[in-house]
Amino acid sequence: MTINCKGKLIDLSTPKVMGILNLTPDSFFDGGKFQDQTASLKQVERMLNEGATFIDVGAYSSRPKAEHVSEAEELKRLLPVLEVILEEFSEVLISVDTFRSKVAKAAIEVGAALINDISAGQMDPQMMAMVGNLKVPYIMMHMRGTPQTMQNLTQYDDLIKDMLFYFSERLAEARSHGITNPIIDPGFGFAKTREQNFELLDHLELFKIIEHPLLVGVSRKSMIYKTLDTTAEHALNGTSILNTVALQKGASILRVHDVKEAVECVKLVTALHS
Template identity: 65%
Template sequence: MYINCKGRLIDLSTPKVMGILNVTPDSFYDGGRRKTKMDFLLHAEKMLKEGATFIDVGAYSSRPGAIDISEEEEIDRILPVVESLVGNFPDILLSVDTFRSIVAKRSIEAGAAMINDISAGNLDKAMMKTVANLQVPYILMHMRGTPQNMKDLNEYDDLVEDVLFYFSEKISEARDHGINDLIVDPGFGFSKNISQNFELLSRLELLQKLNLPVLSALSRKSLIYKTFQTTPDEALNGTTVLNTISLLKGAKILRVHDVKEAVECVKLVGRMEN
């Protein structure tokens, strides 16, 4: 199972880690912690040294109820960081977390390698055509509505069957546009309550039916810290547990704030399978 990133074939038969780099003041865990180009460079360098294959850069907070910002503000936030990262780390594989086609296009032109779209094209009808023209890998996430209203859109007849049906339609649409490399993200925390998140994780292996790499993004999310009645700052151990479960159920990419610990999960689970 391979994806093509800037001419490099990335082998996902061994799971990979994607480090999170938020260029936002209001993300649920690390928003506002890093403010300057040097802050972002140093953190990216740390994650790369710890074993991240990908760095996921986002400039639009998608936490529940997040403030909507304009395309111009998102571009102004993200482009200088993309340009700086590519300039300082020429081999870096940047994923850009955006649902806007113009942000995707400008970021890829600046040197990013893939697009991570929380809406799978639902919030910008030009996104799939843009990704197809750019010929980059595309991460399709399951979500209903928008970050502003998604928490109220969590009624399902059968959660996992609904997620599978959603992806089957989105994969068909992406293939019709000519997108070659697809990754699916079940969208933990997006239009799902805590019980539904655990149900989805418990049945995550069923997404293997799609015959595509599965990305699991559970890092420090509310299903962990609300279970323990703590905070995102105290959710690293829980994240490690759920990342391990994700790998055992077939996830090929872990999207995380804490790269070192996720890389250790991959290595230990790999020892079980050898």
């Protein structure tokens, strides 16, 4: 299984790691740490040295009940940092975490390689057409509502069946717009209770039926630290455990705050399976 990023084929038969770079002041774990360009560059360098294949850059916080920010503010936070990263690390494969088509277009024109959309095109009806025109890989996540409302939208007839139906609809829409490199993200923590997150992880292998790469992002989330009665700052060990489970159940990409530990998970699970 491969995806085409800026003319380079990325082989996902061995899982890859996507490092998170939040440019927001209010992200749940590292909000405010990397708004400064110098700090951002140091973090990107660190994640690349630790083995990240992708860097996921976001300028709009999607944590539950996060403050809504304007498109202009998102662009103001995002574009200058993208430019300096790509000037310093010209070969880096940047994923941009946005649900806005205009932000996606601007980011790809600067040199980003993928679009990561928490709404799978539902928060901006122009997004999929834009991604199809840009001809870049498209990460589409499962979510209901918005970051401001999703915690009230956790009622499902059957969680897994409902999600599989959701992705079948979203993938059909993506194909109609010429998107050829879709990646699915089940959206841990998005419109799901803690119990539903564990149900989803327990049945994650069922998403192989979709036959597209599977991205998993559980890094330091509340499903871990609330279960362990700790904090996000102390949830690295729990993150590594659940990343290992996700890899064993078919994850192709791990989206994480801690690249070194995730790369070690990939190496060990790969050795086990070989």
